[in-house]
Amino acid sequence: MRINRKEQFFITFAAFVALGASFKVMVLIEGLTEVRPVNAIPPVSGLICGFVGAFACGLGNLAADMFGSFSAGSALGVVANFLAALLPYRLWHLFSNEPPNLHCKKNISLFIAICAVNALTTAWVLSFGFYLFFDSWIEEIYTYVFFNNLGFSIGLGMPLLILLTSDSASIECTKPIPNIILGKIKAKIPICAAYALIMIIIFISVSVLHLRPQEAVWLNILSALSLAGLLIQTV
Amino acid sequence: MTKTENNILLFSVTLCWSASYIFIKSLPPDFSPYAYLTMTAGIAAVILSIVFWRQLKQIKSSTVWRSFILSIFLTIDMLLEKKGIELIPASNASFLSALTIMIVPLIMLLFSVKPSRNNIIGACIIVFGLGFSTRFSPSGFLSLGTFYMLSASFFYSLYIIAADRFTKEENPLLICVVQMIFAALLGYIIWSIEEPRTFFSVNYTHELLSSVFILAFFMKAYAYIVLMFSQRYADPIRVTIIASTEPVIALLLAVTVPAVYSGGERLTAFSLCGSLFIAVGAVIAGTNFLEKNKETANAY
Numbered sequence: 278m279r280i281n282r283k284e285q286f287f288i289t290f291a292a293f294v295a296l297g298a299s300f301k302v303m304v305l306i307e308g309l310t311e312v313r314p315v316n317a318i319p320p321v322s323g324l325i326c327g328f329v330g331a332f333a334c335g336l337g338n339l340a341a342d343m344f345g346s347f348s349a350g351s352a353l354g355v356v357a358n359f360l361a362a363l364l365p366y367r368l369w370h371l372f373s374n375e376p377p378n379l380h381c382k383k384n385i386s387l388f389i390a391i392c393a394v395n396a397l398t399t400a401w402v403l404s405f406g407f408y409l410f411f412d413s414w415i416e417e418i419y420t421y422v423f424f425n426n427l428g429f430s431i432g433l434g435m436p437l438l439i440l441l442t443s444d445s446a447s448i449e450c451t452k453p454i455p456n457i458i459l460g461k462i463k464a465k466i467p468i469c470a471a472y473a474l475i476m477i478i479i480f481i482s483v484s485v486l487h488l489r490p491q492e493a494v495w496l497n498i499l500s501a502l503s504l505a506g507l508l509i510q511t512v
Numbered sequence: 513m514t515k516t517e518n519n520i521l522l523f524s525v526t527l528c529w530s531a532s533y534i535f536i537k538s539l540p541p542d543f544s545p546y547a548y549l550t551m552t553a554g555i556a557a558v559i560l561s562i563v564f565w566r567q568l569k570q571i572k573s574s575t576v577w578r579s580f581i582l583s584i585f586l587t588i589d590m591l592l593e594k595k596g597i598e599l600i601p602a603s604n605a606s607f608l609s610a611l612t613i614m615i616v617p618l619i620m621l622l623f624s625v626k627p628s629r630n631n632i633i634g635a636c637i638i639v640f641g642l643g644f645s646t647r648f649s650p651s652g653f654l655s656l657g658t659f660y661m662l663s664a665s666f667f668y669s670l671y672i673i674a675a676d677r678f679t680k681e682e683n684p685l686l687i688c689v690v691q692m693i694f695a696a697l698l699g700y701i702i703w704s705i706e707e708p709r710t711f712f713s714v715n716y717t718h719e720l721l722s723s724v725f726i727l728a729f730f731m732k733a734y735a736y737i738v739l740m741f742s743q744r745y746a747d748p749i750r751v752t753i754i755a756s757t758e759p760v761i762a763l764l765l766a767v768t769v770p771a772v773y774s775g776g777e778r779l780t781a782f783s784l785c786g787s788l789f790i791a792v793g794a795v796i797a798g799t800n801f802l803e804k805n806k807e808t809a810n811a812y
Contacts, residue, residue: 300722435524445685
């Protein structure tokens with residue numbers, strides 16, 4: 278089944294707003310985050326709709342914020358959700374020549390690995406973004422965002438992708454747009470592995486060792502490196 | 513669709529049903545179960561009709577008739593379960609309602625479908641685990657409540673078997689949409705008998721609306737679409753085996769979900785041992801290593 282770009286945008290946007298708004302009552306950090314099954318949508322819409330899905334997720338998150346947690350921080354939510362859809366799209370097409378599907382165990386493993394890197398990235402963008410732009414470091418944001426993203430993108434996102442790519446629905450995925458940097462240089466594995474490693478180091482530092490960027494300045498250096506890695510993978 | 517993909521889908525249904533207790537607990541105590549059925553099935557029917565409006569044109573009279581039968585089975589199951597829960601302890605009720613895993617293979621025998629050795633041994637271990645985790649007590653077992661609960665399990669088993677047949681002959685998406693419409697109508701009829709003011713008798717709060725919408729979306733719309741869809745590719749025994757792992761997932765959720773959202777429960781030796789038995793039973797029942805002829809086992 279082929280869906281045009283307008284339909285892709287509105288279906289993703291409507292699903293994001295409906296699901297995002299209805300869970301605003303399950304607050305985890307007042308005004309900042311809640312239990313978010315809606316996090317299942319970005320990886321799936323990114324894989325299926327590419328950039329259109331990423332824009333719909335970013336704007337959908339902004340619209341859902343209007344139902345209870347709208348603030349200056351919502352701008353960061355737009356960026357984080359845009360990236361949460363774009364990064365899986367980019368990573369899938371870097372590591373697989375097939376259109377997104379979970380028909381074999383190799384693809385399932387790839388999807389889970391992508392979801393893990395994606396969850397680490399979203400948690401990093403939001404927690405370090407708040408620290409950088411609002412001078413506020415809240416460790417819980419990192420932890421909650423990470424587990425929200427990982428749990429729902431695998432627990433709900435995976436079955437959703439299976440349904441959409443099954444024989445009965447067989448939705449046609451957007452064709453990949455070549456990556457500007459990684460498409461030219463043959464270093465995708467070391468760059469992506471280094472990025473994942475930095476993300477894991479940040480996770481251990483923040484969630485396990487409870488370090489703060491104010492005290493552990495090297496975390497800011499790792500963040501700068503992560504930003505470079507993220508740009509290389511997504512542009 | 514591959515077997516792994518289908519198993520993932522069925523597990524996601526079990527996950528939705530296990531997580532639903534968080535939202536059901538947040539409903540007001542005086543909220544009628546028929547109001548719950550009417551609202552959740554009604555909202556699910558609207559959502560599904562919007563999403564699949566193009567396919568709705570393909571509805572045939574056989575689809576309507578079969579969906580009606582399915583919704584009747586589900587409504588009777590719900591009515592009997594409600595009666596049963598009122599009469600016996602909750603632990604025994606949850607154990608008896610999980611006996612579907614034994615009833616489905618028994619009914620399947622009537623259709624000359626024999627369960628495999630793995631199915632039988634796995635199901636026995638699962639039932640033992642369920643009895644352990646729910647702390648089933650034999651005292652007062654022979655009662656009217658037990659009869660109601662067993663009858664409820666019987667009707668739910670009929671639902672699983674009927675859904676298995678119908679989804680292989682009809683479009684599962686359409687079966688699900690029409691079934692939701694009938695479930696909402698049946699719920700509304702019973703609700704209007706119980707409380708003639710129906711929708712006007714409910715005290716609408718933000719939390720109530722939110723919970724009803726979430727339950728409609730996940731427990732009805734998503735779970736039933738996926739269930740109908742998966743049943744097309746899976747046999748009823750496999751469906752009940754995966755559904756029987758619900759206590760394991762419910763236990764994981766109860767431990768991991770924050771206390772403020774009905775979670776934060778302590779892990780007890782009973783629940784942990786019971787869950788381990790269920791998990792082991794599900795693995796045994798879902799595989800075929802005890803079969804001499806693997807092709808025969810795969811037939812189920």
